[in-house]
Amino acid sequence: xxxxxxxxxxxxxxxxxxxxxxxxxxxxxxxxxxxxxxxxxxxxxxxxxxxxxxxxxxxxxxxxxxxxxxxxxxxxxxxxxxxxxxxxxxxxxxxxxxxxxxxxxxxxxxxxxxxxxxxxxxxxxxxxxxxxxxxxxxxxxxxxxxxxxxxxxxxxxxxxxxxxxxxxxxxxxxxxxxxxxxxxxxxxxxxxxxxxxxxxxxxxxxxxxxxxxxxxxxxxxxxxxxxxxxxxxxxxxxxxxxxxxxxxxxxxxxxxxxxxxxxxxxxxxxxxxxxxxxxxxxxxxxxxxxxxxxxxxxxxxxxxxxxxxxxxxxxxxxxxxxxxxxxxxxxxxxxxx
Amino acid sequence: xxxxxxxxxxxxxxxxxxxxxxxxxxxxxxxxxxxxxxxxxxxxxxxxxxxxxxxxxxxxxxxxxxxxxxxxxxxxxxxxxxxxxxxxxxxxxxxxxxxxxxxxxxxxxxxxxxxxxxxxxxxxxxxxxxxxxxxxxxxxxxxxxxxxxxxxxxxxxxxxxxxxxxxxxxxxxxxxxxxxxxxxxxxxxxxxxxxxxxxxxxxxxxxxxxxxxxxxxxxxxxxxxxxxxxxxxxxxxxxxxxxxxxxxxxxxxxxxxxxxxxxxxxxxxxxxxxxxxxxxxxxxxxxxxxxxxxxxxxxxxxxxxxxxxxxxxxxxxxxxxxxxxxxxxxxxxxxxxxxxxxxxxxxxxxxxxxxxxxxxxxxxxxxx
Numbered sequence: 001x002x003x004x005x006x007x008x009x010x011x012x013x014x015x016x017x018x019x020x021x022x023x024x025x026x027x028x029x030x031x032x033x034x035x036x037x038x039x040x041x042x043x044x045x046x047x048x049x050x051x052x053x054x055x056x057x058x059x060x061x062x063x064x065x066x067x068x069x070x071x072x073x074x075x076x077x078x079x080x081x082x083x084x085x086x087x088x089x090x091x092x093x094x095x096x097x098x099x100x101x102x103x104x105x106x107x108x109x110x111x112x113x114x115x116x117x118x119x120x121x122x123x124x125x126x127x128x129x130x131x132x133x134x135x136x137x138x139x140x141x142x143x144x145x146x147x148x149x150x151x152x153x154x155x156x157x158x159x160x161x162x163x164x165x166x167x168x169x170x171x172x173x174x175x176x177x178x179x180x181x182x183x184x185x186x187x188x189x190x191x192x193x194x195x196x197x198x199x200x201x202x203x204x205x206x207x208x209x210x211x212x213x214x215x216x217x218x219x220x221x222x223x224x225x226x227x228x229x230x231x232x233x234x235x236x237x238x239x240x241x242x243x244x245x246x247x248x249x250x251x252x253x254x255x256x257x258x259x260x261x262x263x264x265x266x267x268x269x270x271x272x273x274x275x276x277x278x279x280x281x282x283x284x285x286x287x288x289x290x291x292x293x294x295x296x297x298x299x300x301x302x303x304x305x306x307x308x309x310x311x312x313x314x315x316x317x318x319x320x321x322x323x324x325x326x327x328x329x330x331x332x333x334x335x336x337x
Numbered sequence: 338x339x340x341x342x343x344x345x346x347x348x349x350x351x352x353x354x355x356x357x358x359x360x361x362x363x364x365x366x367x368x369x370x371x372x373x374x375x376x377x378x379x380x381x382x383x384x385x386x387x388x389x390x391x392x393x394x395x396x397x398x399x400x401x402x403x404x405x406x407x408x409x410x411x412x413x414x415x416x417x418x419x420x421x422x423x424x425x426x427x428x429x430x431x432x433x434x435x436x437x438x439x440x441x442x443x444x445x446x447x448x449x450x451x452x453x454x455x456x457x458x459x460x461x462x463x464x465x466x467x468x469x470x471x472x473x474x475x476x477x478x479x480x481x482x483x484x485x486x487x488x489x490x491x492x493x494x495x496x497x498x499x500x501x502x503x504x505x506x507x508x509x510x511x512x513x514x515x516x517x518x519x520x521x522x523x524x525x526x527x528x529x530x531x532x533x534x535x536x537x538x539x540x541x542x543x544x545x546x547x548x549x550x551x552x553x554x555x556x557x558x559x560x561x562x563x564x565x566x567x568x569x570x571x572x573x574x575x576x577x578x579x580x581x582x583x584x585x586x587x588x589x590x591x592x593x594x595x596x597x598x599x600x601x602x603x604x605x606x607x608x609x610x611x612x613x614x615x616x617x618x619x620x621x622x623x624x625x626x627x628x629x630x631x632x633x634x635x636x637x638x639x640x641x642x643x644x645x646x647x648x649x650x651x652x653x654x655x656x657x658x659x660x661x662x663x664x665x666x667x668x669x670x671x672x673x674x675x676x677x678x679x680x681x682x683x684x685x686x687x688x689x690x691x692x693x694x695x696x697x698x699x700x701x702x703x704x705x
């Protein structure tokens with residue numbers, strides 16, 4: 001095993017897939033000469049040239065749509081959208097076209113493409129650049145939505161996304177790019193076949209008092225919460241959703257059946273957010289096992305402010321999640337550290 | 338840039354130049370053999386009768402949803418489709434029945450798609466606006482205005498990426514020249530030197546909004562100039578003019594690996610869709626759109642008669658055989674089975690993965 005950043009896991013896996021398959025090309029704003037706003041595509045233009053590493057104009061609808069059309073003819077484009085906020089400019093192509101073409105034409109052509117894009121607040125980027133709108137895409141049959149939280153997952157899931165024949169929205173996170181974790185030594189080899197299973201959640205830490213569910217950056221935060229609460233003798237089981245569509249409900253429902261309580265932490269807004277779907281699934285799948293109402297810890301429902309104290313207050317944190325867990329446990333008479 | 342008649346200030350009212358009394362010689366018919374000319378005539382007539390049958394089936398509720406017809410633009414459809422090689426790709430908007438047939442799809446299966454049956458070209462999943470066929474390379478009618486432009490541009494990118502010699506034709510209506518996808522796609526196509534011909538069908542009206550009401554530059558073929566894309570305009574009522582102009586641009590796109598723009602103008606004989614009575618048009622405008630001098634089939638038929646190619650006898654013969662073939666298509670559609678409900682979840686994903694939902698509306702999320 002080696003320890004690398006989430007960023008490096010993505011970059012090296014992308015490179016390995018380009019070496020492996022001539023049909024893989026990357027497209028996006030500033031990904032070539034500039035080497036990517038977040039340097040995920042660093043070195044790719046030098047190695048593969050402008051045919052396979054295409055700098056695009058600032059025209060999200062145009063180049064996302066072009067990637068879909070190229071995928072219809074059998075290429076496997078990996079598109080970078082600088083942030084998920086900019087996906088709104090391409091949303092017609094993603095939802096009305098990428099997600100529909102396979103079904104709408106009776107399964108005659110697939111759309112094997114990946115849209116990589118980071119979400120994430122907390123960078124003082126203000127209201128239009130701090131949203132977490134993966135819900136929009138997770139809502140749509142025909143799309144697959146992946147949200148890795150560790151370098152190892154990022155690598156295995158990106159490989160899965162590129163090799164899958166359907167359009168995949170691959171959610172990264174600004175707050176994760178520099179985070180580190182273990183990966184298999186051969187993760188960057190083109191011959192590596194360590195491909196994640198799309199549509200599976202994971203129990204990333206076992207526990208017995210309560211289930212804490214998250215994805216992307218919040219899955220990492222959930223692990224930090226579990227470690228902190230362990231010091232107070234509270235045993236938290238952590239579930240990383242990994243895949244937002246398809247959604248693996250059984251894994252978190254089984255966990256809740258074991259612990260009897262659940263808290264969901266999410267970087268998006270609470271009302272109609274991803275957590276609402278998780279909570280609804282828990283009540284349907286584990287109603288008789290619940291000892292307390294399911295709690296959600298989510299972003300404050302405001303356009304994200306720029307000022308640091310306001311931004312920090314609006315985001316879920318280790319502290320706010322810990323509080324929600326303790327309140328849930330005390331409501332059912334379980335011990336609170 | 339060529340300026341072939343009509344639009345100028347755009348509306349259907351200004352009559353522009355006409356081809357009245359024009360005398361066709363062998364040269365006027367592009368030196369084509371009678372067989373080819375009669376084939377075009379038959380194809381145009383076939384689309385006319387097919388669309389009329391479609392309208393009838395729609396009013397009988399055999400066809401549902403939205404339904405847009407190619408009535409009045411048969412010469413444009415046949416001219417464009419005969420300009421393409423079989424290996425070339427086509428993307429269109431939702432007014433796609435004639436194009437599907439012209440690109441080589443079996444009319445029976447096109448009609449079955451309209452009926453929503455399992456033998457339809459899109460297995461009954463698409464309907465009127467979404468004809469698709471991998472084999473004939475008609476890569477879809479698209480219901481969202483402008484949606485097909487980025488896709489078609491991407492198909493041309495894939496051709497260029499592989500060094501292929503196919504060309505993409507991307508058809509759209511006049512209203513599409515105002516949507517963002519138009520500007521983004523033309524820019525990308527020129528920037529990346531892609532082999533694609535964008536074709537604007539100008540019938541002077543996007544639903545009920547005229548070109549003059551919606552386009553600051555109503556001379557639509559000029560609108561590629563912002564991207565240094567050469568544009569031409571052609572009289573869309575003239576099948577040979579459309580074919581020759583389109584074929585020239587298609588071959589130039591193939592040779593020069595660069596995009597072109599073609600505007601073909603013609604009249605929409607009916608409303609925007611089958612259910613639209615077109616009340617926004619004056620009686621004078623309606624008469625003009627339906628007049629013989631704007632009817633591409635009447636125009637071409639007269640030219641062929643004048644040249645002694647289309648005799649009255651032959652005209653009757655063709656009419657009868659077209660009528661029969663259209664009736665066969667309708668019968669085929671009528672008798673094709675409805676898609677089985679058990680196939681409802683067959684086309685959500687191409688690569689199966691765990692936890693795909695196969696839940697029917699009242700099913701519990703967790704099966705016992």
